[in-house]
Amino acid sequence: MRVIEIRNGKGDARALQPGERPVPDVWPGEVLIRVRAAGINRPDILQRKGLYPPPPGASDILGLEAAGEIEAVGAGVTRWLPGDRVCALLGGGGYAEYAAVDARHALPIPAGLDFVHAAALPETAFTVFTNVFEDGRLEAGETLLVHGATSGIGVMAIQAARAAGARVIATSRGAAKAEAALGLGAEVSIDAEDGRFLEAVRDAGGADVVLDMVGAAYAGQNLQALKPGGRWVVIAFQSGNLAEVDLARLMRGRLTLTGSTLRGRDADEKARLAEAVEARLWPWVADGRVRPVVDKVFPLEEAAGAHAHLESGVHTGKVVLRVG
Template identity: 65%
Template sequence: MRVIEIAGGAGPAEALTLAEHPDPVAGDGQIRIRVRAAGVNRPDLMQRQGLYPAPPGALAIPGLEVAGEIDQVGPGVSRWSTGDRVCALLGGGGYSDLAIVDARHALPIPASLDFIQAAALPETVCTVFANVFESGALKKGETFLIHGATSGIGVTAIQMAKAGGGRVIATSRGPEKTAAALALGADLSLDAGTDDLEASILAFGGVDVVLDMVGADYAALNQAVLKPGGRWVVIATQTGALARVDLLRVMLKRITLTGSTLRARPADEKARLISEVERVVWPWIGSGRVRLPVHATFPLEQASAAHLALEAGGHVGKIILTT
């Protein structure tokens, strides 16, 4: 099978090279997916840069989400059959023609979606559900703030928060992105380059939950706009991991600060999360209430170009590799 390797273990986008590996075989409790499309995510960039190594037992090949057909079912698997259309969450190995997956980490592709659309879902939807609805405990009628609103996570978070009954404030940069966030359902869309974010968010009434992918530069803003009892959930630190936190403000507002990663969670925990996503989010996707825009697709052998596109930051929605 073809795979994308990281030459030297880390490097620029050009370090992504096409190679041949032996076809893997599904073991106990596993399925093998003939990959038709794979999502490109910021953790893939970090892995390529040497900043986010694969967890123990995971392949060093990038790629955390795929869609395709099952072409092999391992012993002990009862739910799936060969030929089933599925998308799946992986610890690594998605940039390839074939992917071995824990059978519990796969989801049926809704009939209305093709493989490219489905490949945009698993990593992104699971990340949003785990952090916004579980860690952030967003409830119907509460206000949710998402920074980086036109990223893959951002467009998903806007739609899922709206489907769950929340009000959404989105921040992004430039008029095109602010317009895109409004079109996706945001109640208030702010341009981080020109708008007074703090004043505008406070005028809207403040927020109950923040999903923060920015890090240090927005720490003061998040503390200022959170309501009493608010939840601040960090999932990336693009402007730095060391931030100034006013502990007195945290105490007075009873702010909960938490964060997480998804890739290194135990297999059983991922299986639980996948089950909850199928129960809660899959009906939203099936009905069209949540639909991830795909910004661009690239063939597998052009993985380096896909990474450069993601790094450039001009996308609205997901970037996908196809086989």
């Protein structure tokens, strides 16, 4: 099968080159997906640079989400049949013509979505669900503050929060992106080019939950933006991972600081999340309240260009590879 490999060491996007690998074996409890499209995520870029190795047992091929048709099913799989259209959360292996995955980590493609848009769903849907609704405990009537609002995660978080009946305050860089966040459903959208967003958030009433992909540079302001009992959820730290936190303010405000990663969770936990995502988020996708936003599509062979586009930061929504 055709794949994209990391060659000539690890570094810039040019290290991504087409190659060939054997089609994966299908073990009991797994399905083999004929991949038609694969989503690109920032962890792929970190892995390409040698900063985010795959967990034990995962493919070294990049790609944490894909969509396509079931090609074969392993022993013990009862839900899926060859030909079923699915999208799936992967531990790796999406940048290829075929990918094997735990059958419990696959979900049906909602009606009306093509493979490209379906491939943009799993990583963002799982991440937003577990961080915003489980760890962040966002409820109807509360306010979510989303940083990086036009990223793949941000786009999903805005729409899902609105579908759940919450208000959204969004930050992004540049007037065009701030405008795009309003179009996605943010009630307040802040151009954070200068990094000072706190006053605007306070004028909007503060936040019950902060979904933070920025990290150190926003730490102090995040803490001050939260209402009493607020939850600050860290899922990335693009500005650095070391920050000073005023513990007295944390205590006085009865605030919660938490964070998580998704890829390293065990198969049973991912299966539990898949069930929860299908029950909670999939109906919103089906009725149009949450729709994947795809910024640009590249052929599989142009994965290097796709990575460069994502790293440029000009995108709104997801960057996707089309396979075949």
